[in-house]
Amino acid sequence: MALGPIFGVLFDGFAYGMLLFLLSVGLSVTLGMMNFINLAHCAFAMLGGYVTVTLTNRFGWPFLATLPLAFCIAALVSVVFERLLYRRLYRAGELDQVLLTIGLAFMSVAVAAYVFGTVQQPVETPSFLRGSFSLLGVSVGAYRLFLIAMGLAIMLLLTLMVEYTRFGAQLRAAVDNQRMARGLGINVEGAFIIAFALGSGLAGLGGALAIEIVGLDHSFALAYLIYVLIVVSVGGLGSIGGSFVAASFLGISDMLGKYYLPELGAFLIYLVMIAILIWRPAGLLGRR
Amino acid sequence: MAFTRTAAADPHRHLHAQAQWQPIELVFWAATLIPFFLFPKYLALASQIAIAALFALSLDLILGYAGIVSLGHAALFGVGAYTAGLLSTLGWGDPLLGLAAGAVAAGLLGYVTSFIIARFRHLALIMITLGLGQLIHEVANKASWLTGGSDGLQGVRIGPLLGRFPFDLYGYTAYAYSLVVLFVVFVFARRLVNSPFGLALRGIRENPVRMPAIGAPSPAHVRKIYTIAAAIAGMAGALLAQTTSTVSLGVLDFQRSADVLVMLILGGAGWLYGGIVGAIIFMVARDQFSGINPQLWYFWIGLLLVCVVMFLPNGVLGCLQLAAPWRSKAS
Numbered sequence: 001m002a003l004g005p006i007f008g009v010l011f012d013g014f015a016y017g018m019l020l021f022l023l024s025v026g027l028s029v030t031l032g033m034m035n036f037i038n039l040a041h042c043a044f045a046m047l048g049g050y051v052t053v054t055l056t057n058r059f060g061w062p063f064l065a066t067l068p069l070a071f072c073i074a075a076l077v078s079v080v081f082e083r084l085l086y087r088r089l090y091r092a093g094e095l096d097q098v099l100l101t102i103g104l105a106f107m108s109v110a111v112a113a114y115v116f117g118t119v120q121q122p123v124e125t126p127s128f129l130r131g132s133f134s135l136l137g138v139s140v141g142a143y144r145l146f147l148i149a150m151g152l153a154i155m156l157l158l159t160l161m162v163e164y165t166r167f168g169a170q171l172r173a174a175v176d177n178q179r180m181a182r183g184l185g186i187n188v189e190g191a192f193i194i195a196f197a198l199g200s201g202l203a204g205l206g207g208a209l210a211i212e213i214v215g216l217d218h219s220f221a222l223a224y225l226i227y228v229l230i231v232v233s234v235g236g237l238g239s240i241g242g243s244f245v246a247a248s249f250l251g252i253s254d255m256l257g258k259y260y261l262p263e264l265g266a267f268l269i270y271l272v273m274i275a276i277l278i279w280r281p282a283g284l285l286g287r288r
Numbered sequence: 289m290a291f292t293r294t295a296a297a298d299p300h301r302h303l304h305a306q307a308q309w310q311p312i313e314l315v316f317w318a319a320t321l322i323p324f325f326l327f328p329k330y331l332a333l334a335s336q337i338a339i340a341a342l343f344a345l346s347l348d349l350i351l352g353y354a355g356i357v358s359l360g361h362a363a364l365f366g367v368g369a370y371t372a373g374l375l376s377t378l379g380w381g382d383p384l385l386g387l388a389a390g391a392v393a394a395g396l397l398g399y400v401t402s403f404i405i406a407r408f409r410h411l412a413l414i415m416i417t418l419g420l421g422q423l424i425h426e427v428a429n430k431a432s433w434l435t436g437g438s439d440g441l442q443g444v445r446i447g448p449l450l451g452r453f454p455f456d457l458y459g460y461t462a463y464a465y466s467l468v469v470l471f472v473v474f475v476f477a478r479r480l481v482n483s484p485f486g487l488a489l490r491g492i493r494e495n496p497v498r499m500p501a502i503g504a505p506s507p508a509h510v511r512k513i514y515t516i517a518a519a520i521a522g523m524a525g526a527l528l529a530q531t532t533s534t535v536s537l538g539v540l541d542f543q544r545s546a547d548v549l550v551m552l553i554l555g556g557a558g559w560l561y562g563g564i565v566g567a568i569i570f571m572v573a574r575d576q577f578s579g580i581n582p583q584l585w586y587f588w589i590g591l592l593l594v595c596v597v598m599f600l601p602n603g604v605l606g607c608l609q610l611a612a613p614w615r616s617k618a619s
Contacts, residue, residue, distance in 0.1 A: 037411060085594070094410055095357050096597050099553055102546065103593025110587030118583070218583070226422065226542075233415040263430060270423040274416055278404060281412040 008139055009259050010252060015144035017251025018151025019213060022206030023224060024231040025158065025243045026199015032175045032238015033192055034090050039101040040081075041203055042228055043108035043221040048074040048204025049211050050112065053121040063125050067208055074204020075197040082196050105221045113218035121216045129212075143212050150209065154202065158240050171195055175238040230273045236283030245284060299487065307482040316561070320467055324460070331459035337571045338466035339527045344551045344563025345470075345477060346520035351549075352557035353481055354513050355493030356405060357414055359545055360421020361521060366540035368394040368522025370428065373441045373535035381447035383465065383530050390526025391519040397424075398518020402511040409496060418542075425540040440536035444529065455531065462531035469527060470564075473520055478560055480516070489513055493558075550589060553596055556605035565604055 027041040048070035055061040055069065081104070089097050125143060132141045162168035170191045173181040182188050210216065210224075231250055235242030250269065257268050276284065323334040343365055350356040368390030375386050401420055408416055428435045436442050448454040453461045480486055491499045492506050499506045529535045538544065547570070555566025577585055600606065 031411070035410075037414070085598070089597070094414065095351070095557075096601070098357065098359075098414065099549070099593050100597040103590040103597070106586045106590030106593070108590075110583045110585075110590065113583035114587075222542075226418065229415055229418070233411060237411070267423065267426045267430065270419045270426065274404075274419045274423070277408075277412050277416055277419075281408055 005259075009255050011140060012144060013252035013255030014248055015141075015147045015151075015251070016213065016255060017248035018147050019206060019210050020227055020231050020251055021151050021244055021247035022154065022202050022209065024203075024228040024235075024247060025154075025240055026196075026202045027228055028232045028235060028243045029171070029175070029195050029199050029238060029240065030192070031232060033171070033178070033188075033195060035094075036086060036090060037094055037097045037101065038086070039098060039225060039229075040104035040108065040221070041101075041200070042207075042223075042225045043105050044074045044078050044200040045203040045207030045210070045224065046108060046112060046216070046218075046220040047077060047207065048201075049207035049216040049220065050116060050121070051204070052208035052211065053116075053123055053216060056124050057122070063123065063129075067205060070208035071201040071205045074207070075201030078200030079193060079197045082193060086196075105225065108221045109218050112221070116218065118218055121211065123211045123216075125212055147209060147213070155240070155244050162240060167191065167194065230269065232283075234273055234276050234283055236285040239283070239285040242283055242285030299484065303482050303484070303487070307478070317471065320471075323463065328458060328460075331463045333571065333575055335459050335463040335466040335531050336528075337567055338463065338470045339524050339531070340548070340551060340571055341564040341567035342466070342470045342473060342527065343521055343524035343548050344555070344567050345474065345560065346517045346524060347548050347552050348557060348560065348563045349477060349481070349517040349520070350514055351552065352559070352562060353486065353493060354489040354510055355496070356510065356514065358405075358417040359414055359542070359549070360417040360419070360424075361548055362540050362542070362544035363421040363424040364394040364398055364518045364521035365525040365528075365544065365548075366424065366428065367397050368525030369529040369535050369539040370435060370441065370525075371522070372526035372529040373444045374434070376445050376447075376530075377441065377443045381445050383446055383449050386446070386530055387469065387523055387526045390522040390529075392522075394522020394525065395515055395519030398521075399511070399515040402514040402518075405514050406507040406510040421540070421542060421545055425537065425542075428540055429537060435535075435537075438537055440534060444533045444535060446530045446533055455533070459531075466527050466531060469523060473523065474560065474564075477520075481560065485509065485512075550593060554592065554604060556602050558602075559605045562605050569604070 023042065023045050027038060030036060030038060051070045051073050052063070052066040055066040056063055085100060085104075089100060129143045129146055132139050134140070162171060170181070170186045170188075173184070173186055174188045174191055178188055207216070207220065210220075214224075227250065231243055231246045234250070235244075235246030253272065254266075254269060257264055257266075261268065320338075323331055327334070343361075346364075347358065347361050350358060371393040372386035372390040375381075375389055380386070404416060404420075405413065429437055431437075432439075446455055449461055449465055453464075455461050481489070488499070488504055488509050491504060492509060496506065525539060528539065551566035551570045552563045553566070554569055555564065556562035574585065577588070
């Protein structure tokens with residue numbers, strides 16, 4: 001029995017959505033906590049991608065082994081920037097934050113082009129992640145299945161951490177009411193640094209996983225920024241579940257649009273985003 | 289400051305004092321004529337600078353005065369450019385007609401979208417302006433039967449200015465035309481920001497919550513200034529289309545929205561001259577460094593942004609504030 005091509009499209013769209021989820025969840029949390037608009041978020045994702053490319057192609061590491069390193073390096077570098085630059089602008093207006101971080105994004109694009117050139121970077125994935133197999137008559141790409149598994153696992157881990165750990169409780173308190181959390185003696189700064197590193201690390205991981213699906217070149221930091229911002233603003237600031245819903249929705253609708261209404265292009269996505277923001281300025285699951 | 293007290297006592301006298309033309313302003317505008325005599329080779333660049341300055345002035349009115357951050361300002365610029373270009377392909381190549389049509393088309397789009405803009409602030413506003421900009425870009429890209437898509441508009445033919453002065457290769461007409469439009473719009477904008485309406489806009493920028501509380505119709509003010517700024521951006525777009533005789537998708541790029549923001553921030557937002565000074569520095573630097581890899585150019589732009597935010601929060605003009613008696617931003 002064949003389920004028809006629609007399920008294949010839905011599957012691919014969901015896999016793409018998981019990628020967007022990994023790329024954007026960190027930004028959602030940091031935005032929700034500190035109200036800091038970090039347009040350089042995708043630059044950390046790009047860094048993760050280049051770490052993986054360099055390690056596999058130049059040092060011959062297996063693809064899966066590079067993923068933790070992509071996570072760690074993106075997280076470490078982001079903390080350096082947070083301490084040096086971002087920290088000073090938490091109380092500044094949104095315009096200053098936008099300018100600083102878009103400046104960093106421009107610089108990251110230029111540095112990537114200078115170091116790695118402007119060509120698409122290839123990456124060698126292990127053989128069991130290549131090819132596809134048939135599941136209930138639907139052709140399923142092994143890599144996309146792996147992506148969905150990763151996305152779901154990380155969603156589960158994040159939810160468990162936020163709901164059941166002490167750090168998660170501090171994080172929720174800081175997102176809900178930063179001044180009250182400070183008043184109760186919660187180290188909001190400290191919690192923020194950890195959340196920031198975690199979010200950037202996840203973006204780095206997402207960047208590394210994205211190479212196989214969307215490719216990696218120097219313009220990644222700006223090209224995916226708009227998608228990530230759409231996910232964050234539609235899902236609602238500081239909401240992990242919101243990011244998950246919005247990313248899945250965006251991934252699936254993007255794939256559906258590409259297969260069935262190619263003449264509309266990206267038009268539909270922007271239209272849907274504007275409509276949702278007009279309807280709910282704080283996003284689907286945002287509380288503010 | 290004594291200055292502020294007088295202002296509180298008599299806002300009209302304060303506005304009147306602000307509206308006086310300073311000698312240095314006259315010197316500045318006289319200096320804009322220098323390229324005609326000293327750098328005739330660079331007239332094409334000079335007209336590009338005047339157009340960029342007009343575009344930056346338009347962004348200054350909404351960002352510098354009313355505090356509306358827009359990441360999609362190129363949409364209005366592009367609509368003006370395409371309107372002027374399309375009119376000329378249909379046989380109406382008169383520059384002034386195209387300019388007026390560009391202003392009206394962009395103004396209309398601005399008026400319609402201003403109902404959305406006036407309702408939001410912060411991240412939602414940034415995302416909505418960004419989304420609107422991308423939306424218009426996508427429409428122009430897909431409507432290739434009208435706009436030529438990514439190939440650009442074909443067959444743009446601009447008639448002579450006032451029926452007498454054709455656009456020459458050296459850019460005499462182009463620069464004179466752009467400069468006159470910039471000056472006229474500047475005088476209008478100067479009049480506007482030194483009016484009670486201009487003061488109300490600054491109030492919205494400084495405290496968007498308090499303005500409605502003291503009875504000011506903030507959303508109506510925002511809609512008005514956004515529509516005016518949109519029409520000015522449309523004029524800048526129309527000027528670019530006419531002086532270069534080309535319209536491509538580049539007029540709607542996100543890059544253009546970002547560039548104009550950089551110019552304004554570099555010069556100093558909230559000063560009418562901020563956008564103009566920023567445009568001069570930005571465009572001259574880009575011309576001088578055009579030999580280097582465009583990727584590296586964006587490295588320097590990025591570094592510049594970081595440095596401006598960290599060390600020069602009010603731009604170049606903010607730095608000169610003490611020395612300059614011709615600031616138009618009320619303290």
